[in-house]
Amino acid sequence: AQSVAQPEDQVNVAEGNPLTVKCTYSVSGNPYLFWYVQYPNRGLQFLLKYITGDNLVKGSYGFEAEFNKSQTSFHLKKPSALVSDSALYFCAVRDKGYSSASKIIFGSGTRLSIRP
Amino acid sequence: SQTIHQWPATLVQPVGSPLSLECTVEGTSNPNLYWYRQAAGRGLQLLFYSVGIGQISSEVPQNLSASRPQDRQFILSSKKLLLSDSGFYLCAWSYTNPKNIQYFGAGTRLSVL
Numbered sequence: 656a657q658s659v660a661q662p663e664d665q666v667n668v669a670e671g672n673p674l675t676v677k678c679t680y681s682v683s684g685n686p687y688l689f690w691y692v693q694y695p696n697r698g699l700q701f702l703l704k705y706i707t708g709d710n711l712v713k714g715s716y717g718f719e720a721e722f723n724k725s726q727t728s729f730h731l732k733k734p735s736a737l738v739s740d741s742a743l744y745f746c747a748v749r750d751k752g753y754s755s756a757s758k759i760i761f762g763s764g765t766r767l768s769i770r771p
Numbered sequence: 772s773q774t775i776h777q778w779p780a781t782l783v784q785p786v787g788s789p790l791s792l793e794c795t796v797e798g799t800s801n802p803n804l805y806w807y808r809q810a811a812g813r814g815l816q817l818l819f820y821s822v823g824i825g826q827i828s829s830e831v832p833q834n835l836s837a838s839r840p841q842d843r844q845f846i847l848s849s850k851k852l853l854l855s856d857s858g859f860y861l862c863a864w865s866y867t868n869p870k871n872i873q874y875f876g877a878g879t880r881l882s883v884l
Contacts, residue, residue: 687870689872691875696859696878696880697877697878698777698861698863698875698876698877698878699815699861699863699873699875700875701872701873701874704870704872706870743813745815758805758817758820759873761814761815762814763813763814764813764814
């Protein structure tokens, strides 16, 4: 069965510093990987995805993520954090070989807090 | 362009009362549709998904049901709400291709008192 883990409940970073939000996954085949962001009392917004190709994926708001097959990781990164990046971040995974609907599994979420 | 509408935004209901949350999608046809519940602002639990009219798959046994009476309409219901049904309910849609992302509605905050 596929699964995804976000080992950190909260990440605290000073504005202007680089940030990393960790994600590891487990699937039976090759994965589709996604990052979403959620602001308070709102739905999730898509940030970026990895399907195939270049391991470094660039997304919205200056975020990027690196797919590492050997470590089964897909960490979210940003070179310079902004206070407005403070939100709840979700990693998600889908097995390419999964035969059902486009059903993806979400991690438990990591709360990112950027201090001025 | 495609949009997803979910209402109401906030709902306060007494225990034992019925529930109906509605979600509609515009600008696309035959989408996959999903209902999620988010407890305490953290992880998402997939409740139901649908790949077509009248086709509903339930992920967890619970006090809720879902229906898809029209191609772009997805309804979450309960005959009698429980305290444990409180939470933030999110509707989402996606194209059928598994490479595609899910697009989320703004959510409904349900408080059962």
